[in-house]
Amino acid sequence: MLYRVDRTWRRAGDTVLAGSPLTMFRLSTSGGAVVDRLVAGDHIETSTLVDRMLEAGAIHPRPERSTVFEVADVTIVTPQLGGTVRFSERVVVDDGSVPPLAGASVRLATNRGPAAARNAGRREVDTALIAFVDADVDLPSQVTGGPTASDEGIARAWWEPLLAHFDDPRVGAVAPRVTGDPGSSLDLGPDPARVRQGTRVSYVPAAALIVRSEAFDEIGGFDEQMRFGEDVDFVWRLDQAGWGCRYEPAATVEHRRRATVRERLRQQYGYGSSSAPLALRHPRALAPFRSDGWTASSLLLALTGHPLVGLGLAGSRTWSIRRKLPDVAPATLLRLSVTNHVAAARQLTTAVRRAWWPLVAVAALVSRRARRLAVVAVVAAPHRLMLDVAFGAGIWSSMLRLKDWKAITPSITLGPGRQRRR
Structure with missing residues (x-):
């Protein structure tokens, strides 16, 4: 198998810092040789070190062409409410449309939501893999070949990076990058990742998600009680059951944006409304801000009007780490510290715009520091402001309805994890 290192990768001698959350690996002589070959782009056999690095998100498989699966091993399932059935090759599930969809494979008598529709579609599938693709998601051939392009014309280049991951029998689901609406919570960026809560x-x-049928059946499919967030819950339950879940942006699909601003905001509100139900099912998993205490403190000090104090705190933390890692070059530790603080700052400003904006808005009425924090959060991503605020409104509506506040509670840890010498 070929691997690529995560963007967080930093190596100094027999020490590697990488992954999400950031993890420290101490390498033995043989472990160092394995890492040398991995970075050089050689094929690497599975080992304890490789498995630990995969689990930590420090390295990612570099997909080639699958030697086990091909397009014929995948059935596309599309839940649909209203509109027109465009693809005869798919299993299209009519989720209670009025009037009924002509040409649908399965019809639910009433609208029961995407979870129930996907579960109904799975019962029509006899292939090893299922591709759940929403009706408003265009696969590459549909973009280049027009709205009537056949599923059979889907570019092989789209499938191959995803199917190759399933050569590993431990992988239960793989997702492509979903682009379309700038600032949407569906687009998870250009970097590959191991998918896990808190990372x-x-x-x-599930707008576009390929799942191993065996893994789907083992966890009982999607939770039909959830109208929103059922895909997040599904992936987390897969991970908890021991199935690997991968994000592979080498494959990209396009999510058609809603026609009006009002529809886009309503969509984001719906996404946000899944937060409290998810937090009840998965406690501590939805923290809008995750960081170590030193980084969080230095950021808050800097963003609320005490930049020199915040810089001093960050510097003292870097120096304390330097004393513990004398073989790591100071320049490497400095770059790591800067990268860590920049990433945490982005996460913090997103939390202010989404989960915490009602609290910050109230505090801003009486606090100059809160006003400063609000301005920084807006300036950090002005193009995302409306969508983030709508998402946050959904979060708060769900929390008020269920009287549970886990969805806005931050998670602060002591520092990076450690791995034993390998």
Whole structure:
């Protein structure tokens, strides 16, 4: 197998810092040789070190062409409400449309939501893999070949990076990158990732998701009680059951944006409304801000009007780490510290715009520091402001309805994890 290192990768001698959350690996002589070959682009056999690095998100498989699966091993399932059935090759599930959809494979008598529709579609599938693709998602051939392009014309280049991951029998789901609406919570960025709650890529949407049929059946499919967030819950339950979940942006699909601003905001509100139900099912998984205490404190000090104090705190933390890692070059530790603080700052400003904006807005009425924090959060990503505020409104509506506040509670840890010498 070929691997690529995560963007967080930093190596100094027998020490590697990488992954999400950031993890320290101490390498033995043989472990160092394995890492040398991995970075050089050689094929690497599975080992304890490789498995630990995969689990930590420090390295990612570099997909080639699958030697096990091909397009014929995949059935596309599309839940649909209203509109027109465009693809005869798919299993299209009519989720209670009025009037009924002509040409649908399955019809539910009433609208029961995407979870129930996907579960109904799975019962029509006899292939090893299922590709759940929403009706408003265009695969590459549909973009280049027009709205009537056949599923059979889907570019092989789209499938191959995803199918190759399933050569590993431990992988239960793989998702492509979903682009379309700038600032949408569906687009998870250009970097590959192991998907796990509390990490950089903590979920993937089922707008486009390939799942191993065996894994789907083992966890009982999607939770039909959830109208929103059922895909997040599904992926987390897969991970908890021991199935690997991968995000592979080498494959990209396009999600058609809603026609009006009002529809786009309503969509984001719906996404946000899944937060409290998810937090009840998965406690501590939805923290809008995750960081170590030193980084969080230095950021808050800097953003609320005490930049020199915040810089001093960050510097003292870097120096304390330097004393513990004398073989790591100071320049490497400095770059790591800067990268860590920049990533945390982005996460913090997103939390202010989404989960915490009602609290910050109230505090801003009486606090200059809160006003400063609000301005920084807006300036950090002005193009995302409306969508983030709508998402946050959904979060708060769900929390008020269920009287549970886990969805806005931050998670602060002591520092990076450690791995034993390998």
